[in-house]
Amino acid sequence: MTIEKLQSVQIHPSPIGNRFQLFILLILGIGFYINSISNDYALDDGLVISDNPYTLKGLGGIVDIFTHDSYYGFYQKYGSNGELSGGRYRPLSIATFAIEYEFFGLNPHLSHAVNVLLYLLSVFILYLLLSKYWFPDKRWLPFFITLLFTIHPLHTEVVANIKGRDEILSLLLLLCSLFWLFRYVDKAFSNRKTLILSLFAYGLALFSKENGITFLAVIPLSLFVFAGMKIKQSLKTMLPYLVVALIYLFTRYQVVGFGAESMDNIMNNPFAWASWSQKYASIFFILLYYLRLLIFPNLLSYDYGFNTFPYRDFGNVWVLFSLLLQAAFLIYAIMKINKRNVFAFSILYYFITLSIVSNLFVNLSGTMGERLIYHSSLGFVMLVALTGEKVFLYLNRFNKLFARSVIILVLIPLVILSAFKTISRNKDWKSNDTLFIKDVSIVSNSVKANVAASTAYISMADKTKAKSERNEYLKKAETLLIHAKSIYPDFADIYMNLGGIYYRKANYEAAERAWLKGKEIQPNHPNLPQYFKLLGSAFYKEGLKEGSVQNFANAEKLLKKSVSYMPGNAEVWYNLGGAQYSLHDYRAALKSFEKAIKLRPGYQEAIQGLEAVKVLLH
Numbered sequence: 128m129t130i131e132k133l134q135s136v137q138i139h140p141s142p143i144g145n146r147f148q149l150f151i152l153l154i155l156g157i158g159f160y161i162n163s164i165s166n167d168y169a170l171d172d173g174l175v176i177s178d179n180p181y182t183l184k185g186l187g188g189i190v191d192i193f194t195h196d197s198y199y200g201f202y203q204k205y206g207s208n209g210e211l212s213g214g215r216y217r218p219l220s221i222a223t224f225a226i227e228y229e230f231f232g233l234n235p236h237l238s239h240a241v242n243v244l245l246y247l248l249s250v251f252i253l254y255l256l257l258s259k260y261w262f263p264d265k266r267w268l269p270f271f272i273t274l275l276f277t278i279h280p281l282h283t284e285v286v287a288n289i290k291g292r293d294e295i296l297s298l299l300l301l302l303c304s305l306f307w308l309f310r311y312v313d314k315a316f317s318n319r320k321t322l323i324l325s326l327f328a329y330g331l332a333l334f335s336k337e338n339g340i341t342f343l344a345v346i347p348l349s350l351f352v353f354a355g356m357k358i359k360q361s362l363k364t365m366l367p368y369l370v371v372a373l374i375y376l377f378t379r380y381q382v383v384g385f386g387a388e389s390m391d392n393i394m395n396n397p398f399a400w401a402s403w404s405q406k407y408a409s410i411f412f413i414l415l416y417y418l419r420l421l422i423f424p425n426l427l428s429y430d431y432g433f434n435t436f437p438y439r440d441f442g443n444v445w446v447l448f449s450l451l452l453q454a455a456f457l458i459y460a461i462m463k464i465n466k467r468n469v470f471a472f473s474i475l476y477y478f479i480t481l482s483i484v485s486n487l488f489v490n491l492s493g494t495m496g497e498r499l500i501y502h503s504s505l506g507f508v509m510l511v512a513l514t515g516e517k518v519f520l521y522l523n524r525f526n527k528l529f530a531r532s533v534i535i536l537v538l539i540p541l542v543i544l545s546a547f548k549t550i551s552r553n554k555d556w557k558s559n560d561t562l563f564i565k566d567v568s569i570v571s572n573s574v575k576a577n578v579a580a581s582t583a584y585i586s587m588a589d590k591t592k593a594k595s596e597r598n599e600y601l602k603k604a605e606t607l608l609i610h611a612k613s614i615y616p617d618f619a620d621i622y623m624n625l626g627g628i629y630y631r632k633a634n635y636e637a638a639e640r641a642w643l644k645g646k647e648i649q650p651n652h653p654n655l656p657q658y659f660k661l662l663g664s665a666f667y668k669e670g671l672k673e674g675s676v677q678n679f680a681n682a683e684k685l686l687k688k689s690v691s692y693m694p695g696n697a698e699v700w701y702n703l704g705g706a707q708y709s710l711h712d713y714r715a716a717l718k719s720f721e722k723a724i725k726l727r728p729g730y731q732e733a734i735q736g737l738e739a740v741k742v743l744l745h
Contacts, residue, residue: 148270149254150360156247156277159546162551163287170429170564171290174201176224177233181415185229192225193218193334196383202653216383219334220293236290246286249299250277252306253505260309261353268516274538275508278545280552284497287556288429290312293336294501300332301342301502304368305349312354312364326371333375333628337483338502343372344479352472354465379620394574394618397494398486405438408446412439412487413495415449417481420497421507427552428566431495432575434614453478470513479507528611545666567607578620580604585627601628626658635665639688663692667699674706682706697727704736713740 168177179201181188197215224238231237248275257269276282285291307325311317332339346368347361356364393399398406413436420427439446460474483489484499491499515534517710522530555565560583567573567580581604605628612621622645629638642658670685684705693699704719717740723733 240531280548283552304328431549473509581607619645679709
């Protein structure tokens with residue numbers, strides 16, 4: 128394959144200044160995220176690590192990881208096909224978790240440390256790509272772009288949540304692929320081994336997360352803008368990457384097919400109730416919200432599910448503003464890209480990488496997510512840094528000292544504020560309890576966030592020994608669930624948690640009603656077997672209490688409930704027979720004793736009860 132080499136870029140050894148810039152960037156990255164290493168597992172970490180049977184096989188589970196949906200092991204463990212099963216094939220990050228488990232067991236602190244290290248590697252490769260190949264004639268621009276990327280608080284979900292490694296690995300490997308590609312097309316370093324490395328990194332990026340597909344557009348675009356290639360030649364250069372992508376897509380299709388199953392459930396399809404116009408108007412509103420978070424990342428949340436964003440229509444002023452703003456940027460980029468305009472490249476990079484997670488072309492199971500904007504944030508910070516450079520150069524024409532003072536006065540507060548937000552946000556990710564309780568205050572109308580926060584309060588109630596504190600936690604949990612129920616009463620998890628609260632208050636009848644309601648909504652809910660077993664045990668103990676005070680009618684009622692949830696328990700059948708015997712219902716007692724003996728052959732007490740009943744019946 129013949130490739131037009133870089134003509135205008137001459138590579139020089141990294142000066143001391145570049146090393147110092149890189150040192151500053153890495154120190155900032157460590158400082159921003161080192162406190163996340165002390166965190167535990169949170170959110171979806173269980174799906175891919177602690178509750179994933181394939182991960183817990185260590186090296187022996189890697190084949191299963193690469194031949195199944197990413198969540199298959201978790202849902203199979205709990206006897207469910209999974210609400211989100213199908214279309215999630217991100218085996219590489221899960222394989223790294225399996226390797227960690229093989230040698231270190233379940234160690235969240237190690238996993239967090241690996242995430243931080245991979246993030247720092249991403250910063251390192253990004254800086255090298257920018258300083259050596261994209262902006263080699265700019266002394267400070269690569270530093271400022273990488274700085275803005277490194278300190279952006281919106282990246283906390285990706286770094287502080289261990290499961291976010293799929294995003295980190297994806298971008299890291301894509302940047303490596305670009306770096307080695309530009310190294311290959313540079314005359315000074317041209318070597319086919321470098322091209323092979325680039326292709327290999329691209330393949331690994333796809334197996335980390337599918338959004339690497341968007342780089343089939345980013346690769347030729349970056350070669351056109353930064354390597355000076357003609358469009359035709361840059362597209363030709365992209366062809367080997369297309370082959371790698373096709374191999375990945377074929378593998379993915381063989382394992383999970385294409386796309387997730389179609390769902391009408393509003394909890395997993397946020398636009399299920401929307402008309403066509405409402406859906407796309409709402410999407411454009413959310414695209415504007417992404418920009419808001421990129422500019423002002425002050426209110427962050429792990430969840431933006433139903434009903435965080437009520438449906439909008441195209442008459443909404445913010446929807447219209449978003450539509451006009453996005454269109455203006457896109458039109459500007461398209462008009463300017465033929466001149467190899469770096470502003471246009473930044474905009475197109477942003478839109479290209481955002482396209483796959485925008486809900487415009489591929490239906491996601493949620494409205495948005497901070498982790499989903501991770502790749503696109505690079506385009507955003509490039510645009511900000513380029514704009515900042517323009518402003519600096521303009522001011523520098525009049526007064527150099529003033530221009531530098533403005534840059535310093537902007538950057539120092541920005542770094543400090545970003546540090547404060549990132550470090551404090553890392554603490555929110557300490558555990559499920561801290562995360563869920565903090566974020567429900569941000570997205571108070573999200574049904575899932577309310578349910579998750581109620582789970583956290585229930586967990587805290589179980590940990591405390593103070594009765595008053597325990598009751599207060601349970602009250603807060605119930606309040607959140609009632610609020611969630613008022614928004615969407617057909618979510619099974621609401622009733623699962625309400626039942627858990629009533630069970631802890633020893634109100635077993637109310638717990639039963641709640642769990643049966645949950646079963647009506649979701650018959651195969653993975654928690655139901657466990658909850659029904661708890662009910663069976665509770666009704667059994669209550670039945671024994673009633674029997675001990677000779678209230679045999681209530682005892683029989685409770686023991687019948689118990690046996691309906693624990694039909695394989697011989698003791699329950701025996702005691703039910705005893706209550707029926709005391710009520711002189713000998714035929715019913717006969718069947719109960721027979722059932723107890725069938726379940727436990729040689730059960731002497733039940734045999735004696737059966738013989739006594741037979742005497743009375745004859």
